[in-house]
Amino acid sequence: MTDSKGPLDEPRSRRRGQGELEAHVLSVLQSAPAPVTAAWVHERLDDTTLAYTTVVTILTRLLAKNAVTRKRAGRSFEWQATSSHAGLAARRMHRVLDADEDRAAVLASFVTSLSPDDEQLLRDLLNQTAENSEG
Structure with a gap:
């Protein structure tokens, strides 16, 4: 001990x-x-x-x-x-994605481990990004 x-x-x-x-x-x-x-x-x-x-x-x-x-x-x-805490965390996430050959598997594993609230937040953010790119 x-x-x-x-x-x-x-x-x-x-x-x-x-x-x-x-x-x-x-x-x-x-x-x-x-x-x-x-x-x-x-x-x-x-x-x-x-x-x-x-x-x-x-x-x-x-x-x-x-x-x-x-x-x-x-x-x-x-x-x-030049970056916020969120920006720094996003850069770390990108490095993790870039370090693996199978990005889809990493993203799928990440998404399936999200809480229901975080999953809904991600959906909302993706929809908002799609709407902004269309308009």
């Missing part, structure tokens, strides 16, 4: 879920009044154990996913969000 204590009986920090830190950094960036530095983002994160270099790494990953932009500002960069 393992407990949640580490060396010297100090509690271990909770391990973040996949994408959780990216989402948190993106959220902070979205609250910015204008393009901001990584230091600005780092100061506003509520995790005092998080290294500045980790924030830069996360911003760079978000840049590769087109969720943020950056521009040179002196010797560093200023960062700006």
Whole structure:
């Protein structure tokens, strides 16, 4: 049996879920009044154990996913969000679809696992998209 204590009986920090830190950094960036530095983002994160270099790494990953932009500002960069949390999640879903040869099977498996409410929401969204493309 393992407990949640580490060396010297100090509690271990909770391990973040996949994408959780990216989402948190993106959220902070979205609250910015204008393009901001990584230091600005780092100061506003509520995790005092998080290294500045980790924030830069996360911003760079978000840049590769087109969720943020950056521009040179002196010797560093200023960062700006280009995507919402929903947009970032949609990109992850696209990557999953693109990684499998049988897109139909992946989509079918996804759709059959939806709750009735989510299935109806998906139907409504598809109908709305079809109506918008016709009009």
